Amino acid sequence: MNNKILPTIITNKTLPAAWQAAAQAQLENNEDICAWLEINLDAALHFKKSLLLITNRRLVSITSVEVNALVKHAIYPFKAHLTLKHHDNAGVANIELFGGENGEVRLAHWFYTLTNDFSASRFVKQFELQLTSFLNGQPIVAEASETCPNCQSPLEADQDECPQCSSTIDAPPSTWTLFRLWRFAKPYQWQLLTGFLLMLASTAATLVPPYLTIPLMDKVLIPYQNGAPIDVGMVALLLSGLLGSALLAWSLGWARTYILALVSERIGADLRTITYEHLLKLSLEYFGGKRTGDLMSRIGSESDRICVFLSLHLLDFATDVLMIIMTSAILISINPKLALVTLLPLPFIAWMIHIVRDKLRTGFEKIDRVWSEVSNVLADTIPGIRVVKAFAQESREAKRFREANQHNLIVNDRINKIWSLFSPSVTLLTEIGLLLVWAFGIWQVSHNEISVGVLTAFLAYISRFYTRLDSMSRIVSVTQKAASGAKRIFDILDHVSSVPEPSNPVHLDKVVGQIEIKSAGFRYGNRAVIKDLSLMIQPGEMIGLVGHSGSGKSTLVNLMCRFYDVTTGSINLDGVNIRSLPIAEYRRNIGLVLQEPFLFFGSIAENIAYGKPEATRAEIVSAARAAHAHEFILRLPHGYDSLVGERGQGLSGGERQRISIARALLIDPRILILDEATASVDTETEKEIQKALDNLVHGRTTIAIAHRLSTLHKANRLVVLDRGEIVEVGGHDELMAREGAYYRLYQAQARNVDTDLDDVDNNDALANSQMTHQEASA
């Protein structure tokens, strides 16, 4: 450990350039800037930037970047009883400076939004350090750990980049989303190339028939009209050419469509799988903010839409483009002048497509959003159907759906207005184009510039050509639809998990189970849920977390499971920051038993072996035995093979809970987390579960949350939380003797115990009746 003086110059360097001059102007001789904080609100909570500076002898507030500004800068020289406090409320953070005789007078009050909250807590710490150093004349001793140059937060020895800074918002995804699909197409590049070559060949084959009309007209029909006999051999040759090219085009077209559809289907499937895999890796925070219906539609229908786009529309479009290029080449080779006239409407149509594209794109994005709104209504209502029916709100939910649907209709109507005008306009331009060719063609024939055969060939070519243009124009809308679908899928894929995998993972060979929480803080939205919390949990120790609901118990447990990452501070397992452990490897050491056990669709055995699918039947049975679940499982008609539904229908709360305990037992975790494991069952069942839990807890580091304090009698220490802070730590007797927060909680519960029981009995009548039945047969 090297004790060094804090490098004040480093903090000085990072001061924004705009403030440099104004800050320097305030400094006296031998005065150094030790810390600074940019404040973005004024006293009336208007957005206005100002700067707070801590030097080695005072606190300075600068309100303007102008050096000689008329605005008064506030200066607070260091003296005894000065304190700086910071707290926040609804997105606004406050820093208050107290002073006076006994530190009870508020000297100043500054406000800022939480944008730079993290540096604020560093700032307050610096203030305390500098003030003590100023008062007692001792130099400041630096902490041994490295700090991030950006935000001054301490870095762990094995971390290269600061977790605070790197977790800030990244750049938005690029708009060329469809091209990003190439990542998924790359594995199929050879099939794609084959498909493309086939497409070239088949398009060329379809262009042969109109070409054959020239000799058919000029060499056969017109001479016949002029009295010459029909050359049967030539007719046969030309007609077989027509048939041959049609057959060729047919077989090539078939091969092309088949290969490309095969590939696009695979691309779509890959897209779905990869998106889903990525989704599962995202943190709970992401799922908390999204609605199920929306996520389901993104993975299901959007990927399907992209697939259809690739296999059908894009394919058609590419064929059309090829056809246009080839046709123009042929037309120009026959007669450049007439070809020019024929191709004249093309730029007009291209221009129209461009105009409409812009309008339609935003419209289709809107339709997508509205569409997920409609499915969200369904996803809200169907799982909550019992509540809907119980409160007789069917008509209201129907109205909600109708409104969402109505909104959908309005948006679609608006789009259709533009869209419906588009196709007829293209058709009109086509007709006008044909008219032009007829007129110019007749004029050329009359001047003997071209033969009648050439004119017929031109007309045959361009009537195909223009109909293709019409279908090509459809590509605008489908591309936009596919692009907006791709965007919504890439939204998921681009979302970086807020619980990132470490870049240089550390592997723990054997986990002992010591957990250390070092001044952890966590903020949910703009609410600080956990504030500067420190706790050391020894291996094998059982900790009971106690507190009112909303005191941060469950959040603390979620942080320990790394469902979320701490905003400040750190959590260490056996001395290693859990952020530097691979997530899956870390969680394998944690057994979690929740208040509402979730059973997946499948057999009971599969549910018990969820965390360890390779478990043998003997292991499953012994885990179920230890969890006191074995006997009731055997009473079920199909024993361990009985199917349980989505939420474990057919099993009582206590039975489901014991299955989830068996699940936790089977993975034999070093750390066990019980989040209100016995809260939703009656006392009788609770005893049964308690026995199961006692088996589970044995020899493991256990963190138990319990509303009913009596269930924590085995805990080595009880930790009492209140509004995100630890208020008391100690054993039951010790805390009772202290007559503090725990004592009050305990007293309150002892008084309410009768009502509590009644509530539970009514709550779970099913569980109760099943239990008594069980007790009787046992």
Place this chain on the structure above:
Amino acid sequence: MEQFTLFTDFSLIRSTAGRLVLTASDGTIHDGVFPVRAFPISAPAEGLSLIGSNGHELAWIASLKALPNATRSLIEEELARREFMPEIRSISHVSSFATPSTWQVETDRGDTELVLKAEEHIRRLTHTSLLITDGHGVNFIIRDIDQLDQHSRKLLDRFL
């Protein structure tokens, strides 16, 4: 649970430490009292609660108008410091139409920028008003979309 009774008769002063101090009719003194609106969005003028530093409600004020002037201005002053919901007057620029997107906005509290992390952080309050929560948890309100200028409406429309 300890029972708390609500005080109907009380006096309020500001201490030198800048906190509100409530003296109840029974003589008890509560330091660090703060006012909270019950319906900050739907009915800001109705229903106000005075909360003690321990987080328990001390008094319920059905309407601010009924209070003596001095008390009312103290509460209003404190509310002004605690409430922060800038009202967006216009949107001058958005960095992209895909989220996360940084918006340059003009609000009733001056110009600023906000980061919209995802489209669902725009919450529809009524047909014409929106609540936008930025990446740092600050709530911005748009009281009436129709009152925005055309440019802002166009930008906003891409996110709705």
